[in-house]
Amino acid sequence: MARPMRMWPAVLSFSLAIALEIVPIPDALEVIKPPFAAMVMIYWALMWPERIGLFTGFLLGICLDILHGQLLGQNALALVVVTYLTLRFHLQIRIFPLWQITGAVFALLAIDALLQVLIEGIAGLVSGGYLRWTQVIAGMIFWPFLMGSMDWLRQRAEYRTPNIN
Amino acid sequence: MALTSVEREPGQLRSASTGVRFILLLVLAIALMVLDHQNQHLVEVRKDLAALLHPVQLLVSAPADISRSIGESLTSRSNLLDENRRLKREALILNARMLRMTALESENARLRALLDSTKKVGDNILIAEILSVDLNPFRNMILINRGGNDGAYIGQAIIDADGVIGQITRDRRVSSEAMLITDVDHAIPVELVRNRLRTIAVGTGELNRLSLPYLPVSADIVEGDLLITSGLGGKFPPGYPVGTVRSVRRVTGLPFLEIDAEPAAALNRIREVLLITPPERDETNDLSLATGPADEQGVIAETAAEDPGAAAPVVAAGTPPAGADTTNTVADMPVTGSNAATTATSAPPAAAGSRGAANGELPAGGTLETTDTRPAAGATGESMPAENTE
Numbered sequence: 001m002a003r004p005m006r007m008w009p010a011v012l013s014f015s016l017a018i019a020l021e022i023v024p025i026p027d028a029l030e031v032i033k034p035p036f037a038a039m040v041m042i043y044w045a046l047m048w049p050e051r052i053g054l055f056t057g058f059l060l061g062i063c064l065d066i067l068h069g070q071l072l073g074q075n076a077l078a079l080v081v082v083t084y085l086t087l088r089f090h091l092q093i094r095i096f097p098l099w100q101i102t103g104a105v106f107a108l109l110a111i112d113a114l115l116q117v118l119i120e121g122i123a124g125l126v127s128g129g130y131l132r133w134t135q136v137i138a139g140m141i142f143w144p145f146l147m148g149s150m151d152w153l154r155q156r157a158e159y160r161t162p163n164i165n
Numbered sequence: 166m167a168l169t170s171v172e173r174e175p176g177q178l179r180s181a182s183t184g185v186r187f188i189l190l191l192v193l194a195i196a197l198m199v200l201d202h203q204n205q206h207l208v209e210v211r212k213d214l215a216a217l218l219h220p221v222q223l224l225v226s227a228p229a230d231i232s233r234s235i236g237e238s239l240t241s242r243s244n245l246l247d248e249n250r251r252l253k254r255e256a257l258i259l260n261a262r263m264l265r266m267t268a269l270e271s272e273n274a275r276l277r278a279l280l281d282s283t284k285k286v287g288d289n290i291l292i293a294e295i296l297s298v299d300l301n302p303f304r305n306m307i308l309i310n311r312g313g314n315d316g317a318y319i320g321q322a323i324i325d326a327d328g329v330i331g332q333i334t335r336d337r338r339v340s341s342e343a344m345l346i347t348d349v350d351h352a353i354p355v356e357l358v359r360n361r362l363r364t365i366a367v368g369t370g371e372l373n374r375l376s377l378p379y380l381p382v383s384a385d386i387v388e389g390d391l392l393i394t395s396g397l398g399g400k401f402p403p404g405y406p407v408g409t410v411r412s413v414r415r416v417t418g419l420p421f422l423e424i425d426a427e428p429a430a431a432l433n434r435i436r437e438v439l440l441i442t443p444p445e446r447d448e449t450n451d452l453s454l455a456t457g458p459a460d461e462q463g464v465i466a467e468t469a470a471e472d473p474g475a476a477a478p479v480v481a482a483g484t485p486p487a488g489a490d491t492t493n494t495v496a497d498m499p500v501t502g503s504n505a506a507t508t509a510t511s512a513p514p515a516a517a518g519s520r521g522a523a524n525g526e527l528p529a530g531g532t533l534e535t536t537d538t539r540p541a542a543g544a545t546g547e548s549m550p551a552e553n554t555e
Contacts, residue, residue, distance in 0.1 A: 021299075062214070068301045071202060072197050072200075132303070
């Protein structure tokens with residue numbers, strides 16, 4: 001009973017991330033648009049590994065594929081791999097200082113982008129070119145802010161719920 | 166599924182079960198991609214999933230729509246009066262033009278009847294709106310609020326008041342994805358209004374630039390030439406403006422001109438669009454080519470070009486009007502001389518005018534003008550070009 005209550009920060013942030021993924025922005029800003037969904041996914045896999053897992057990553061990826069009109073499974077595969085790596089190393093990454101976490105996130109986002117570029121290459125689709133990589137960098141720069149606001153959100157949920165439990 | 170592992174020590178999470186799940190999901194994702202790439206197997210699943218996610222898109226699109234409607238309701242009375250006056254004047258002018266159009270249309274129909282060829286003027290139109298949602302950020306794609314449920318179909322041409330915009334590439338039941346003519350994967354058969362020179366306009370990825378890469382240096386084309394759809398390929402009905410030639414460059418040593426054109430429609434400012442259904446579609450159901458996925462069409466076009474004899478019956482089997490129309494449209498190709506010939510043979514990447522081209526599945530021979538049986542008809546009817554084109 002208490003558990004679904006506690007999930008609201010994750011639900012909220014995933015919804016927001018999906019909305020941000022598809023909200024129309026000028027082409028000029030497209031270059032610096034961070035990959036919100038992947039970043040939120042990494043955050044939750046890092047912080048709530050026992051609640052947010054591979055299946056969430058997969059579902060989120062399918063949603064993104066549909067919304068972006070990409071190959072079905074492309075984002076899903078990339079996100080499953082990224083989530084797995086995050087889960088695998090979440091204990092190590094969590095105790096890093098912020099700048100090292102940011103570095104790790106950069107690596108994860110790069111893997112995400114690389115996988116997608118590879119898939120698009122194999123499928124013979126048009127790839128995003130340099131745009132994808134500038135977005136990875138944008139994601140890295142944006143990470144500390146995202147982490148700050150998400151921590152705040154998460155603590156709202158974590159400090160209140162023990163009473164209910 | 167995540168709930169089951171709550172009781173365990175956090176560090177023990179990624180034990181065997183996580184690894185197994187990881188592999189399973191990986192395989193599932195790969196299977197999905199393979200199936201989706203084959204294009205036919207997952208179409209329905211995709212449509213359902215997309216329809217499921219439609220509310221999300223509407224929600225994201227809402228703020229923009231609301232702010233626009235607020236803006237509209239806040240415009241002052243004098244502005245509205247001005248606009249009303251202007252629109253009335255415009256309507257008057259357009260009506261006057263339409264009067265002439267009707268006369269011309271009937272004259273055209275009469276003359277064509279004399280020539281024993283039927284060509285329907287006037288297409289069925291469906292109005293659609295563009296959702297304020299970013300589709301694939303790496304492509305020139307838009308999302309429109311009409312889908313298969315409203316009668317939109319894959320391959321349907323999209324125009325607005327200024328010119329051609331693109332075509333529908335994926336049906337989402339209640340909405341559909343459309344590729345703009347400027348997408349790097351898109352090619353559209355065009356002709357010059359001035360001398361009916363035919364070529365293919367290829368997208369560049371930039372919203373304000375088309376490229377015409379298949380015209381030889383000897384081609385008669387100058388800055389300012391108007392491009393309209395030629396109707397070859399069968400997807401875009403003939404006669405709609407596509408763009409204006411902006412620059413023509415001769416590069417020494419290259420057999421082809423480098424030509425840039427500007428799309429007629431302001432692709433970055435469109436809100437409302439029109440989906441056109443050509444009249445032939447209502448009659449010829451054997452032209453299922455026009456509705457099938459791009460890859461499929463590519464294959465058919467390929468067989469058609471490789472073996473004109475075998476493919477010809479497909480066209481012949483169609484209803485007579487379509488057949489006659491086909492030969493008539495294509496027959497004048499040889500007359501246009503080397504230009505058209507080079508266009509047809511040298512345009513492999515432009516072939517499908519749609520995604521199929523990107524897969525590189527079409528061998529160069531199979532590309533004779535954009536995925537249709539019409540070229541096949543042209544090939545078989547090559548003996549009779551002269552009398553039809555006069």
